Amino acid sequence: MQVTSTVEGPRAVVAASGELDVATAPELRAYLHKLIDDGASTLVVDLSDVGFLDSTTLGVLISVHKRLAEAGGLVELVIPHARLLRIFQITGLDRVFAIRSSLTEAAIQ
Template identity: 90%
Template sequence: MQVTSTIYGPRAVVTASGELDVATAPELRAYLHRILDDGASTLVVDLSDVGFLDSTTLGVLISVHKRLAEDGGVVELVIPHARLLRIFQITGLDRVFTIRDSLAGAAVQ
């Protein structure tokens, strides 16, 4: 897993790549929560280059969503590939998260 971020004031774009699973979830959780601790109120998580995502990672994303929602913030996901999008549809999380098919459509500006 590799994770990078770009901060635009209260908005942060986090780009993840590789496999997001039980082994990488703690690192991802810590990374995302540090960004929230630094004051981000809108978080865009770009999953375009993620090859695999498991339920542990879904739990990380849900925890970040809950934390931001408590303060009126929002998490958007960028998922251009049907194979990952299907996971969110099956679990009903497509109704929890705003999902975009490209970074251009996300709230980064």
């Protein structure tokens, strides 16, 4: 897993790549929480280059969503591939997260 970010004021765009699973979830959680602690109130998490995502990672995303929502913030997910999008649809999380098909679409919202 690799994670990078670009911060513009209260908005952070986070690009994750590789496999997001039980082994990498703690690192991802710490990374996202640090951005929130540093003042980000909107996180755009780009999953375009993620090859695998498990339930532990879904738990991380849900916890970050809850934390930001309590403070009036927002988590947007960029999911351009049907295989990852299907996970969010099956679990009902497509109704929890703002899901965009591209970073361009996320920037417009």
